[in-house]
Amino acid sequence: MNYTLNNLPERESKPRERGFTMAMDKGLSIREVEDFLEVAGDYVDIVKLGWATSYVVPNLQKKLDVYRAAGIPTYFGGTLFEAFVVRNQFDDYRRILDKYNMTFAEVSDGSLEMDHGQKCEYIQTLAEQVTVLSEVGSKDAEKIIPPYMWIRLMQAELDAGAWKVIGEAREGGNVGLFRSTGEVRSGLVEEILTKIPFEKILWEAPQKAQQVWFIKLLGANVNLGNIAPSEIIPLETIRLGLRGDTFSHFLEMDNNPRRG
Amino acid sequence: MNYTLNNLPERESKPRERGFTMAMDKGLSIREVEDFLEVAGDYVDIVKLGWATSYVVPNLQKKLDVYRAAGIPTYFGGTLFEAFVVRNQFDDYRRILDKYNMTFAEVSDGSLEMDHGQKCEYIQTLAEQVTVLSEVGSKDAEKIIPPYMWIRLMQAELDAGAWKVIGEAREGGNVGLFRSTGEVRSGLVEEILTKIPFEKILWEAPQKAQQVWFIKLLGANVNLGNIAPSEIIPLETIRLGLRGDTFSHFLEMDNNPRRG
Amino acid sequence: MNYTLNNLPERESKPRERGFTMAMDKGLSIREVEDFLEVAGDYVDIVKLGWATSYVVPNLQKKLDVYRAAGIPTYFGGTLFEAFVVRNQFDDYRRILDKYNMTFAEVSDGSLEMDHGQKCEYIQTLAEQVTVLSEVGSKDAEKIIPPYMWIRLMQAELDAGAWKVIGEAREGGNVGLFRSTGEVRSGLVEEILTKIPFEKILWEAPQKAQQVWFIKLLGANVNLGNIAPSEIIPLETIRLGLRGDTFSHFLEMDNNPRRG
Numbered sequence: 155m156n157y158t159l160n161n162l163p164e165r166e167s168k169p170r171e172r173g174f175t176m177a178m179d180k181g182l183s184i185r186e187v188e189d190f191l192e193v194a195g196d197y198v199d200i201v202k203l204g205w206a207t208s209y210v211v212p213n214l215q216k217k218l219d220v221y222r223a224a225g226i227p228t229y230f231g232g233t234l235f236e237a238f239v240v241r242n243q244f245d246d247y248r249r250i251l252d253k254y255n256m257t258f259a260e261v262s263d264g265s266l267e268m269d270h271g272q273k274c275e276y277i278q279t280l281a282e283q284v285t286v287l288s289e290v291g292s293k294d295a296e297k298i299i300p301p302y303m304w305i306r307l308m309q310a311e312l313d314a315g316a317w318k319v320i321g322e323a324r325e326g327g328n329v330g331l332f333r334s335t336g337e338v339r340s341g342l343v344e345e346i347l348t349k350i351p352f353e354k355i356l357w358e359a360p361q362k363a364q365q366v367w368f369i370k371l372l373g374a375n376v377n378l379g380n381i382a383p384s385e386i387i388p389l390e391t392i393r394l395g396l397r398g399d400t401f402s403h404f405l406e407m408d409n410n411p412r413r414g
Numbered sequence: 415m416n417y418t419l420n421n422l423p424e425r426e427s428k429p430r431e432r433g434f435t436m437a438m439d440k441g442l443s444i445r446e447v448e449d450f451l452e453v454a455g456d457y458v459d460i461v462k463l464g465w466a467t468s469y470v471v472p473n474l475q476k477k478l479d480v481y482r483a484a485g486i487p488t489y490f491g492g493t494l495f496e497a498f499v500v501r502n503q504f505d506d507y508r509r510i511l512d513k514y515n516m517t518f519a520e521v522s523d524g525s526l527e528m529d530h531g532q533k534c535e536y537i538q539t540l541a542e543q544v545t546v547l548s549e550v551g552s553k554d555a556e557k558i559i560p561p562y563m564w565i566r567l568m569q570a571e572l573d574a575g576a577w578k579v580i581g582e583a584r585e586g587g588n589v590g591l592f593r594s595t596g597e598v599r600s601g602l603v604e605e606i607l608t609k610i611p612f613e614k615i616l617w618e619a620p621q622k623a624q625q626v627w628f629i630k631l632l633g634a635n636v637n638l639g640n641i642a643p644s645e646i647i648p649l650e651t652i653r654l655g656l657r658g659d660t661f662s663h664f665l666e667m668d669n670n671p672r673r674g
Numbered sequence: 675m676n677y678t679l680n681n682l683p684e685r686e687s688k689p690r691e692r693g694f695t696m697a698m699d700k701g702l703s704i705r706e707v708e709d710f711l712e713v714a715g716d717y718v719d720i721v722k723l724g725w726a727t728s729y730v731v732p733n734l735q736k737k738l739d740v741y742r743a744a745g746i747p748t749y750f751g752g753t754l755f756e757a758f759v760v761r762n763q764f765d766d767y768r769r770i771l772d773k774y775n776m777t778f779a780e781v782s783d784g785s786l787e788m789d790h791g792q793k794c795e796y797i798q799t800l801a802e803q804v805t806v807l808s809e810v811g812s813k814d815a816e817k818i819i820p821p822y823m824w825i826r827l828m829q830a831e832l833d834a835g836a837w838k839v840i841g842e843a844r845e846g847g848n849v850g851l852f853r854s855t856g857e858v859r860s861g862l863v864e865e866i867l868t869k870i871p872f873e874k875i876l877w878e879a880p881q882k883a884q885q886v887w888f889i890k891l892l893g894a895n896v897n898l899g900n901i902a903p904s905e906i907i908p909l910e911t912i913r914l915g916l917r918g919d920t921f922s923h924f925l926e927m928d929n930n931p932r933r934g
Contacts (some may be wrong), residue, residue: 155729155730156728156729156730156731156734156735157729157766157770157773158766159729159757159758159761159763160761160763161761180644180647180648181453181454181644181646181647181648182453183448183449183450183452183453184452185445185448185449185705186449188703188705189703189705189706190703192703192704192732192733193701193702193703193731193732193733194701195732196732197730204648205651205656205657205658206651206654206656206657207647207648207651208416209415209416209417209419209651209654209656210415210416210457210647210650210651210654210656211416211453211647212452212453212455212456213452213453214416215416233656233657233658233661234656236661237419237656237661238419240661240665241419241420241421243419243420246417246418250417253417264658265658265661265662266661266662293658293659294658324658326622362846384700384701386701387700387701387727387730387731388700388701388724388727390730391725391726391727391729391730394726394729394730396725396726396729396730396753396754396757397725397726397753398725398753398784398785398813398814398844399813401753401756401757401760401785401786402785402786405760440904440907440908441713441714441904441906441907441908442713443708443709443710443712443713444712445705445708445709446709464908465911465916465917465918466911466914466916466917467907467908467911468676469675469676469677469679469911469914469916470675470676470717470907470910470911470914470916471676471713471907472712472713472715472716473712473713474676475676493916493917493918493921494916496921497679497916497921498679500921500925501679501680501681503679503680506677506678510677513677524918525918525921525922526921526922553918553919554918584918586882
């Protein structure tokens, strides 16, 4: 840090199991990736190439190289997995993970109907090849999954070999964990946390108010994802109580967040 | 493309008469233009220097050179044309198009009252010098033009020599084709399409939900404009059914969009 | 300018006491700063490193050097001042201003409760070291300060040695001067202007509609702040009546804005 401020919440350091941040790259140029890493490299733990953008970007291999050289792992968004599966090209998908030397992959069913046993088999199969993040929640705002079912799905996916489970929100933060207004389904989150360990969950929370809500509930070291590259520094200040939104929160807690 | 996915909608290739994408540059630096072209050069067909930003940016000539070297045509936003006309400086405007070797120009009346015969004369005059895009629709949210009048204006402007007609939306996507909430005036669009050929229209659609609406209605190869540089890659995935919003749409249509 | 348009509102030139623009840098890379200055260097008068982002960015010294070389002064956001004060580290704060050769500083109380006499003492003390901008208004949307009190606080802070007073809005533009919807508290602004000189106030106005509102009320040369780097060029066109929003305003006024 550039100077000393007393009594800040303690942050985990890399490699982090808790308090990690997943950023979303939806088509950065090589220089933009370098700029992003110059500023936020210490604060970002993993980068998702959003949905199937990796299919169309012309700089894929070079971009993966730049992230790799900086020690930041990457993975393709779950929609790409689904796009292969829906076309009966799962084996092609596995070959592509190998071709690009991917060490992580996401398994999701946000855009299609998939038998949950089948989904868990995909997790199991891919877990032999890479570290798997699996995602629960639909991209369709109309499909509401009740809390007990979120818990059941998350637990089954962890049991099948997922490293962490992701709570769906999309780039917009208006489905899955959130109402269409962006408001957190707080009862849902609280209920999930009674059963699934805090550090096993990666909450997608692209909007500032959502990040603030999670940090106030769970402390500086909650896992958050779908963060825009330009919002990584702002998020880090929120985690540290150095932005208006959480300024008094950590002071009042005497630097002792509930689970942070 | 970086790998093979079966059964995607077919996309037109450059130079495109259909399925083309107009991006808006509202003040990019030279490096930002280069970064934009590195990533999106294959997917963007024309770039508008938004409204009269070309008056104030200090890097105009150099920027035009960079776009030209990449084979991407550019044009000045219609508000610049209007700013010259309202000051009785139309001849100056023509000289400036020459000075900068512009091959396209926009004729609009979004910010002033102009007799429509006069507007068509401007189109006719400029069409001898450059390729003309003309725009219908007011920037004033209060001015509602009924559908039959949109059609009459569009047809007259095409007859006067406009290459394509643009449906107004502004950078925000909250006037003209859209309600102030951003919702599409769907009846208006449907009625326009009964009379004006699909490929003659460029729909300004800066918001994702608007792009999705047009692509679902008109297929992968609808002409869309006012796209932010960072949204060109996301738009291309929506066109291809590779983002959640259109994921099932093209699958269900058996790759056969209504007019795409 | 790149060409001649007649009858534009006159803009102050640098160094400006009126019509100046404060931009917010919330974590730009060095190249992004260079790009920003290439495009907007002539139009931006001062840059705020938003809230306490200067604590976490890894490129602080180098970034300050780049701004300095371009002749653009910078200052740390008021939340950083508050973060030091609330920890009884005010002397450390003063040392940090020296360490980084800062010539400006902000004194605010947006995130904590501070006796106003105490705040004015901080202003007085810091004014011996740097040029002070002081800020009135809470970051808490629930805390409504009545107009007579805004005036009293602003006057006292100017008397204590503040160079200008800032009207609070945050990055979002939804507190302080504005309702949670972003709408201007117009009665508040009008009342403040009956007592505090126009050129002593810097209005935070991050949203376009807010900028338009102030420019229509106060002319091209109103002081505006919390402008995103990519919005400096658009703002300049609004000041000049070269965007739809103010296009007719300056024409109708015969280039004679109320106080611009």
